[in-house]
Amino acid sequence: MKRRYTLAVLATLCALALNVDARAHEFSAKGVSVAHPWARATPKGAKVGAAYLEIKTDEKTADRLIGAKSSVAGKVEIHTHIHEGDVMKMRRIDGIDVKAGASHVLKPSGDHVMLMDLKQPLKEGDLLKITLIFEKAGEIDVDATVEPMGAKGPHGMSHQPGHEGMDHSKMDHGKPASEHKH
Numbered sequence: 001m002k003r004r005y006t007l008a009v010l011a012t013l014c015a016l017a018l019n020v021d022a023r024a025h026e027f028s029a030k031g032v033s034v035a036h037p038w039a040r041a042t043p044k045g046a047k048v049g050a051a052y053l054e055i056k057t058d059e060k061t062a063d064r065l066i067g068a069k070s071s072v073a074g075k076v077e078i079h080t081h082i083h084e085g086d087v088m089k090m091r092r093i094d095g096i097d098v099k100a101g102a103s104h105v106l107k108p109s110g111d112h113v114m115l116m117d118l119k120q121p122l123k124e125g126d127l128l129k130i131t132l133i134f135e136k137a138g139e140i141d142v143d144a145t146v147e148p149m150g151a152k153g154p155h156g157m158s159h160q161p162g163h164e165g166m167d168h169s170k171m172d173h174g175k176p177a178s179e180h181k182h
């Protein structure tokens, strides 16, 4: 009898654990959810890093990402990449609009959360706490996984098979670019 009870409890715990695990990498509030936040590990001494994620809205919710903060960074900005001739440069933007029922992916060579004045390097395997600030949903706290330097996506996923040869992490995140106004 006792043994059977224990098994039942174990089964319930397992089910709970699985359930939690399935949702672990999605964070949401008021119709806005943030999926698979991740960042790239940074070399020792680097002052900047970048984080990426997917913003999803439900059918009734349009919102706008207007800022972010993290205790590891002195300053956090929202950036995009623009083409200037053959060169890709980062630019600070005021926010990212996400229409209702839409998905917007922040990714290398695209929009990203720029972590500036890093107080410590981002170490592969760490969880990085970032607070995203939305116009309507307010603050959403996420835990970003820190992936290896040069990773092209979360958990080894590559969203950009066509950009294999370009290492933007070195090109524009490794050293403070001239575009950055500190």
Ligand SMILES: [Cu+2]
Pocket (backbone or CB within 6 Å): 050, 079, 080, 090, 091, 112, 113, 114
């Ligand atoms: Cu940037």
